[in-house]
Amino acid sequence: MISIAIPTGTLLEGSLRLLRRAGVVDLGPDEIGRKLLVEHEGIRVVLVKPADVPAYVDYGSADVGIAGKDQLWESSGSHYELVDLGFGECRLIVAVPEASPLAGPATWPPSLRVGTKYGRATEQYMARLGQRAEIVQLHGSVELAPLVGLVDAIVDLTQTGRTLRENSLRIVDEVGCSTARLIANQASLKTRTDAIQELVTRIRGALG
Amino acid sequence: MRDTQEALLAEMRRWGYRYVVTPTLERLDALALGLDADERRRLFKLMDADGSVLAVVGERTVPVARLVAGSLRAAPLPLRLCYAGPVLTNDPGRFTRRREAYQVGAELVGASGPVADAEVIALAVRCLDAAGLRHHQVDVGHSEFFLGLLDGLALPADLKPDVRAALAQRDFVALEALLAGTPLRSAEHELLLRFPALRGDAGILDAAGALVRNKRSERALEELARVHELLLAHGLGAAVSLDLGSIRNFDYYTGVIFEGYGPEIGRPLAQGGRYDGLLECFGRPAPATGFMIHLDLMGEVLRLSGATGGLTRLDVAVAWSPAGLEAALRLAGSLRMFGMRAVLDTEPRRLAAALEWRAALGAAHLLHVGGGPTVAWSAGSGSRVRRLPAEQVVARLAEPDG
Numbered sequence: 001m002i003s004i005a006i007p008t009g010t011l012l013e014g015s016l017r018l019l020r021r022a023g024v025v026d027l028g029p030d031e032i033g034r035k036l037l038v039e040h041e042g043i044r045v046v047l048v049k050p051a052d053v054p055a056y057v058d059y060g061s062a063d064v065g066i067a068g069k070d071q072l073w074e075s076s077g078s079h080y081e082l083v084d085l086g087f088g089e090c091r092l093i094v095a096v097p098e099a100s101p102l103a104g105p106a107t108w109p110p111s112l113r114v115g116t117k118y119g120r121a122t123e124q125y126m127a128r129l130g131q132r133a134e135i136v137q138l139h140g141s142v143e144l145a146p147l148v149g150l151v152d153a154i155v156d157l158t159q160t161g162r163t164l165r166e167n168s169l170r171i172v173d174e175v176g177c178s179t180a181r182l183i184a185n186q187a188s189l190k191t192r193t194d195a196i197q198e199l200v201t202r203i204r205g206a207l208g
Numbered sequence: 209m210r211d212t213q214e215a216l217l218a219e220m221r222r223w224g225y226r227y228v229v230t231p232t233l234e235r236l237d238a239l240a241l242g243l244d245a246d247e248r249r250r251l252f253k254l255m256d257a258d259g260s261v262l263a264v265v266g267e268r269t270v271p272v273a274r275l276v277a278g279s280l281r282a283a284p285l286p287l288r289l290c291y292a293g294p295v296l297t298n299d300p301g302r303f304t305r306r307r308e309a310y311q312v313g314a315e316l317v318g319a320s321g322p323v324a325d326a327e328v329i330a331l332a333v334r335c336l337d338a339a340g341l342r343h344h345q346v347d348v349g350h351s352e353f354f355l356g357l358l359d360g361l362a363l364p365a366d367l368k369p370d371v372r373a374a375l376a377q378r379d380f381v382a383l384e385a386l387l388a389g390t391p392l393r394s395a396e397h398e399l400l401l402r403f404p405a406l407r408g409d410a411g412i413l414d415a416a417g418a419l420v421r422n423k424r425s426e427r428a429l430e431e432l433a434r435v436h437e438l439l440l441a442h443g444l445g446a447a448v449s450l451d452l453g454s455i456r457n458f459d460y461y462t463g464v465i466f467e468g469y470g471p472e473i474g475r476p477l478a479q480g481g482r483y484d485g486l487l488e489c490f491g492r493p494a495p496a497t498g499f500m501i502h503l504d505l506m507g508e509v510l511r512l513s514g515a516t517g518g519l520t521r522l523d524v525a526v527a528w529s530p531a532g533l534e535a536a537l538r539l540a541g542s543l544r545m546f547g548m549r550a551v552l553d554t555e556p557r558r559l560a561a562a563l564e565w566r567a568a569l570g571a572a573h574l575l576h577v578g579g580g581p582t583v584a585w586s587a588g589s590g591s592r593v594r595r596l597p598a599e600q601v602v603a604r605l606a607e608p609d610g
Contacts, residue, residue, distance in 0.1 A: 193408075
């Protein structure tokens, strides 16, 4: 039995479509949404929060998982990242209020205060630039933080940029681009090589 | 867990590995030799009185190497040594793992070549057996195979560190993107992308051999083939697979490497390999190979498979009624002489109460000594009680399968 962890939220539909097209398992969002754990023809599908997928895979409770690259940036786990699944594309960007004098990295003050849900990715990005930064870890409504003066800038995910515009925020740099990835547990790859390779091949095939 | 440790060390001693005690604190610069930057960062550090930085050991191979080059300097090589002890690492990741872990390991210092490699792998497999693990598997690979692939790749020099980093992070999406930029699609290129899947029986060596075009990888494949033959001769056909795609610290390992996996656990239980460069750092150059077993993970696997409780095994609980105390003392003494773990009750009990006491203790047998010529004997969890003379009970229990 192979178990697959798939994320709730925006990647759920794409994940289920991919598993269906690859002929792995055919599940509707309602079916899995009601039960969280479905066993079907030798495949066990577990539905977990996007940020929890790496944990399920790293500890081996799921052999493979589908996770946004944005979640993998935040995880220090020991999984294998095998395939770029292409869907769920979004960008991790730096944004400031419209009225702010800040533009690209060259204009930033000696120490920048940044609010984000993506602490690790932000830290690595700032280190790459040699920019000193105070990172304020936030858990929601990140767009609000610069508007009330909590931070100079935010690092956040955006797909269309609409939420940013609605909150009068302007993008000044890109930290990275995220898509859904197929990850695998290191021991599962060794103890169930054939089954996992077959799954990977079918998923690659379904990507076209 | 202690039982598992004893079983592992006993197996190592049977193979002629001598137990050594190594320090828990070492100078940071010494410990750092065997570790990559990330592992160095995770060590717990403290300051010595003279201002030098000490660290709590995060693994015990380096302390063993220091011992071989230091106080065992006069001992002739090869040396076979084993050890057990706690290690501390600080894992700042998102999961709060335990800081302290327990490792049991063996090192064969001063011997190079496939016979030594195979011996250490065979010992690792036998240790997993001895610990009571029913299903396990050991994957054997070679660090030079990967380094050869990297040499053979038509890759700009400035990209090589990135390729190594992507592989160290097991990020094959990034690896694919890096290799897509190379001018030639070589066989090495293909092999790198298929890295996690280069696993199987001896056939994988031929398959890979047909593809590689560099001496370094070819030599690695030849060595692996020889080690695999020797492992078969050790009687370890089914337990061993070949894994050309195992990803480890390639700066440290210099030859055959291996990892042991158990069921129901997402991480390797045992890890080891050849590290011919380490001893030289301490002034006594010598080839070396060895492995260690993560005792905590092993305990977890055994617990999941229902093989063991939390405490060590007890063989016999000896209970007594007032008239039988002196006979009970003599009986417990004889049992211990035969190597059994015997607990003597501290207060008198009737037989029925003694059966409950045995169950609470978790001992395999109960003996109840009254004033009469026989003792009551109950084995296992059943309540059936036999009555035999004391000497006969001792003789029965002392039988190997008794």
